Amino acid sequence: MILEQIAQTIVDNTSEIIDYPMIITDEHGNIIGSTDRSRLGSLHIATVDVLRRNRTVSYEPEDVQSLDNVLPGVATPIVLNDKVIGVLGIVGNPDTINKYVQLVKSHVELMFHESFKRETTVLESKTLDTLIQYLLFSDHRHESGPMLEYGRMLGYQFDLDRICIVIELDLPSLHQPGREGSLDKYSFPYFQKELIEQVKHLFVDNRQDIFSLLHLEQMIVLKAVQPHEQEAFIRKTEQRMQRLNQFLQDKHQASASVAVGNMKRGVGGIKESYENAVRVLKIGKSNAQSGRFYHYNDWEITLELLTRELTPAIADKLDGMLGALRRHANYDTLSATFLTYCRCNLNLSETARTLFIHRNSLAYRMDKLAELTGLDLSTFEHCLLLYIAIRGSGADQ
Numbered sequence: 001m002i003l004e005q006i007a008q009t010i011v012d013n014t015s016e017i018i019d020y021p022m023i024i025t026d027e028h029g030n031i032i033g034s035t036d037r038s039r040l041g042s043l044h045i046a047t048v049d050v051l052r053r054n055r056t057v058s059y060e061p062e063d064v065q066s067l068d069n070v071l072p073g074v075a076t077p078i079v080l081n082d083k084v085i086g087v088l089g090i091v092g093n094p095d096t097i098n099k100y101v102q103l104v105k106s107h108v109e110l111m112f113h114e115s116f117k118r119e120t121t122v123l124e125s126k127t128l129d130t131l132i133q134y135l136l137f138s139d140h141r142h143e144s145g146p147m148l149e150y151g152r153m154l155g156y157q158f159d160l161d162r163i164c165i166v167i168e169l170d171l172p173s174l175h176q177p178g179r180e181g182s183l184d185k186y187s188f189p190y191f192q193k194e195l196i197e198q199v200k201h202l203f204v205d206n207r208q209d210i211f212s213l214l215h216l217e218q219m220i221v222l223k224a225v226q227p228h229e230q231e232a233f234i235r236k237t238e239q240r241m242q243r244l245n246q247f248l249q250d251k252h253q254a255s256a257s258v259a260v261g262n263m264k265r266g267v268g269g270i271k272e273s274y275e276n277a278v279r280v281l282k283i284g285k286s287n288a289q290s291g292r293f294y295h296y297n298d299w300e301i302t303l304e305l306l307t308r309e310l311t312p313a314i315a316d317k318l319d320g321m322l323g324a325l326r327r328h329a330n331y332d333t334l335s336a337t338f339l340t341y342c343r344c345n346l347n348l349s350e351t352a353r354t355l356f357i358h359r360n361s362l363a364y365r366m367d368k369l370a371e372l373t374g375l376d377l378s379t380f381e382h383c384l385l386l387y388i389a390i391r392g393s394g395a396d397q
Contacts, residue, residue: 222270338387
């Protein structure tokens, strides 16, 4: 119980202020906090009476002569959320300490309330993290009803339009011994707490936004977004990513990557948006794109998804087209030349300049590509096929 966890701390801190001995008992009259620690765990019979009567009681010296383990003073109920959870006792002459009782009682109840609120917040956060982990990594296609109800119990509507933001920390850079800003196992928890507060400050601005720490390197924010706000949302998220990286750079010479999924609705949509954000993050990091910000609706990302996620049948067919080309000794040079040709909008002169080669050398390579693939690379359609085949095979990744 929270009372038992913090009673002694409250007694130690409060008795120093008022300079009178104190005790705190639980709802059964057992002493769980005392200036005299030898009394801890013992039964305080007078507070049992205070609990029963539910009011402040003064005990003169003659009142306690026949009572074991009871000293003169004043005892008053401790109330939390309209429920008596224990008793506060202050030892001394009742006439002298009566003026302190209500003030100390209010102070103690406030401390209990704050501790209870903190404990409740931590518990709710852990419960929410567990629920989000289940939503993201389990098959719950037939459990949308219960999931919606669990969300409502925690104050969240899972049937809103949401976009998942994945924030991935560059953890190895934080643990390099001797590097300025490096963290050890003792300082990392404090850094993580500070980072979480920073992420919440930057990315959580709606009461329906959900933050969850997935593991040491990755955290997510499930943003509640209106459909007409998507473009503005992307711009704001990139700006927030830049501010987050400025914070990381200034503090620890570290960085984070941020990926944004697509807008989806409902329980299943949360999982889908997260999975797409992770795919986008993987693509962006593998291509070493600058900025460390990647989003699902980026056309470059869409092109990468198209070339990487072909159906098995199409992938096999395209792979067969590349057989002779891939076996050629100069495959890497030829494939890189062709991809540059595509980036130069099928312009031979621009391609030759970009590659710093003579136009005749470029023409020779293009002829060799046509010979090895059987494609007519003067047509857009055949170039598209070869582009997808090469990118899908992992070239230039």
